[in-house]
Amino acid sequence: MNITKENVDQLNAVVKIKLAPSDYLDQVEKAIKDQSKKVRMPGFRPGMVPASHIKKLYGKSILVDEINRLLSDSLNKYITEQELNVLGQPLPKTDDAYEPKWDFTDEFEFSFEMGLAPEIKESFSAKDKLVYYKVRIDEETLNSRLKNIRRSYGKMTNPEAVELNDDVIYGDLVQLSPDATVFEGGISHTASVRLDLVTDEKIKKSLIGLKKDSTIDLDLQKAYNNDAHRIAHLLNIDEELAKDLKSNFRLTVKNVNRIEEADMNQEFFDKIYGEGGVTTEAEFIEKMKAELIGIMQDNADRKLQQDIYEYGVAKFNMELPNDFLKRWLKVSNENNLDDTQIAEQYDDFAKNLKWTLIANKIITENKMEIAPEEVVELAKKRIDAQFKMYSPQPLTEEQLSSYAMNFLQNREQANRLYEEVRSQKVFDLLKTIVTLDEKEIDYNKFLEIK
Numbered sequence: 001m002n003i004t005k006e007n008v009d010q011l012n013a014v015v016k017i018k019l020a021p022s023d024y025l026d027q028v029e030k031a032i033k034d035q036s037k038k039v040r041m042p043g044f045r046p047g048m049v050p051a052s053h054i055k056k057l058y059g060k061s062i063l064v065d066e067i068n069r070l071l072s073d074s075l076n077k078y079i080t081e082q083e084l085n086v087l088g089q090p091l092p093k094t095d096d097a098y099e100p101k102w103d104f105t106d107e108f109e110f111s112f113e114m115g116l117a118p119e120i121k122e123s124f125s126a127k128d129k130l131v132y133y134k135v136r137i138d139e140e141t142l143n144s145r146l147k148n149i150r151r152s153y154g155k156m157t158n159p160e161a162v163e164l165n166d167d168v169i170y171g172d173l174v175q176l177s178p179d180a181t182v183f184e185g186g187i188s189h190t191a192s193v194r195l196d197l198v199t200d201e202k203i204k205k206s207l208i209g210l211k212k213d214s215t216i217d218l219d220l221q222k223a224y225n226n227d228a229h230r231i232a233h234l235l236n237i238d239e240e241l242a243k244d245l246k247s248n249f250r251l252t253v254k255n256v257n258r259i260e261e262a263d264m265n266q267e268f269f270d271k272i273y274g275e276g277g278v279t280t281e282a283e284f285i286e287k288m289k290a291e292l293i294g295i296m297q298d299n300a301d302r303k304l305q306q307d308i309y310e311y312g313v314a315k316f317n318m319e320l321p322n323d324f325l326k327r328w329l330k331v332s333n334e335n336n337l338d339d340t341q342i343a344e345q346y347d348d349f350a351k352n353l354k355w356t357l358i359a360n361k362i363i364t365e366n367k368m369e370i371a372p373e374e375v376v377e378l379a380k381k382r383i384d385a386q387f388k389m390y391s392p393q394p395l396t397e398e399q400l401s402s403y404a405m406n407f408l409q410n411r412e413q414a415n416r417l418y419e420e421v422r423s424q425k426v427f428d429l430l431k432t433i434v435t436l437d438e439k440e441i442d443y444n445k446f447l448e449i450k
Contacts, residue, residue: 001017001018001019001020001023001074002016002017002018003015003016003017003018003074003078004016005082010116010118010119011115011116011118011319011320011321011324012113012114012115012116012321012324013084013113013114013116014093014111014112014113014114015075015078015090015111015112015114016109016110016111016112017071017074017075017108017109017110017111017112018107018108018109019067019070019071019107019108019109019110020107021104021105021106021107023070024063024066024067024070025104027066027069027070028059028062028063028066028104029051031062031065031066032051032054032055032058032059032062033051035054035058035062036049036050036051036053036054039054041053059104060102063102063104064102067108071110075090075112084114084116085116085117086114086115086116086117087115087116087117087320087321087324087325087328087353088115088324088325088328088329088332089328089332090112090113090114091112091113091114091324091327091328091331092110092111092112092113093111093112093113095111113324113327114324115320115321115324115325115328116321117357118318118319118320118357120316120318120357120358120361122315122316123361123365124312124362124430124433124434125433125434126433126434126435127435128311128315128433128434128435129434129435129436129437130304130307130308130311130434130435130436130437131304131307131436131437131439132300132304132436132437132438132439133300133303133304133438133439133440133441133446133449134297134300134438134439134440134441135293135296135297135299135300135440135441135442135443135446136440136441136442136443137289137292137293137296137443138442138443138444140444141292141443141444142285142288142289142292145288145292146285146288147261149272149288150261150262150264150268151166151259151261151262153262153268153271153272154259154260154261154262155259155260155262156257156258156259156260157257157258157259157260158255158256158257158258159256159258160211160212160256161209161210161211161256162195162207162208162209162210162211162256163208163209164195164258165195165196165204166195166196166258166259167195167256167257167258168192168193168194168195168256168257168258169192169193169195169207169210169251169253169255169256169257170190170191170192170193170253170254170255170256170257171190171191171193171251171252171253171254171255172188172189172190172251172252172254173187173188173189173190173191173193173218173234173235173249173250173251174186174187174188174249174250174252175187175188175247175249176217176247176248176249176250177247178247180217180248182250183247186247187235187237187247187249189234189235189236189237190254191234191235191236192257193207193234193251195207197224197230198223198224199223199224199225199227200222200223200224200225203218203219203222203223204223210253210256211253211256212253212254212255212256213252213253214252214253215250215251215252215253216250216251217248217249217250217251218248218249218250218251219248220234220235220245220248220249221245221246228240228242228243229242231245235249264281264284266279269284272284273287274394296443296446299446300446301427303449304427304431304436305423305427308427308430308434309355312355312358313351313354313355313358316354316358318354318357320350320353320354322346322350325346325349325350325353326342326343326346329342329346329349330342359422359423359426362426362429362430363422363425363426366429368425368426368429370418370421370422370425374421375408375414375417375418375421376401376404376405376408378417378420378421379404379407379408379417380400380401380403380404382407382417383395383400383403383404383407384400
């Protein structure tokens, strides 16, 4: 066997593999004998089919399979031994003038195209400066959070009339004709109209005081500021239809619903933080505030992580073997992407690939390792957070460990968490290398940042 590599340029190469009969005949003969012991044929006892008969019937297909297996193994071994940083997978290079005889005496020559990773010379340093936001929790945000929690654990009441901005009108909406009569065969749906979602103040004011069996005609486009998504959800229709809807609708009130906020008492505290977790209103608010700050700071970290990603891809500004990668994407993608789809998606793919190469360099240079325990801990954290959405009672450590192990049995989920741990470790390291310009910002202002 003879393997040679020819560099087309710094990012592309062609590897040629030449095979003589001595390289493959032993493997082919062994495969034929193995097949003769397994195959069942009329006229032969099981396991007693002559190898010569198998070779006559299936020899060519077995030869092709063994040659392909030998090529794959040899190519992978060569890449490892030569320490080639290959992008994607090598692609067979076709030669219309070359036609193997496949007769067990043939000398084969195969060529494979390779895309090579660029050399990365840049690195992060203290000269790289990025903004790191410290999010402040203002009273408005804190009160809104407290109100939402109290409403979540409150009780439903049915007041006689609409009075508050948080009231919900449950009723029938029917489409009207231009003359304000009911449109025969038009849209009709029973829906919940939340006053806090109505953007037009005049229309919202007109809903105050409505009682059961009251009726009112509404311009929904005006009421929701032409928000097609919200109108479509309200009427249970397609969003495109909602966008072009011009008709008014008649609302007939069937009921007025109101959620009374839960009292700030020990029973409420125990539901949120477990029995005895907090015992006073002041403790409850401080703990809730700390949680909210933690959530917002996690969001600020994600913002910084995205900024580092964008900054790094632009700073390192590396070239990729783009033509090769586009061909590889087309060949390897299970969804059978066409050229147009690849062109549309390639820029995002290339950015992610560049960042992966940057992260690999950082991991290698800093001898970073990801321990299995770190992946397990992240799985436990994710599972714990999910359970807390449905129950205030925390899972035991034993339960968390059991759920995590079951979760990680799924290879795709395990790989996703591994990559998440890997990304987090790179991010944590870069936070200590680059210069962070810390800026305090109010929660509402932070939400406006793209």
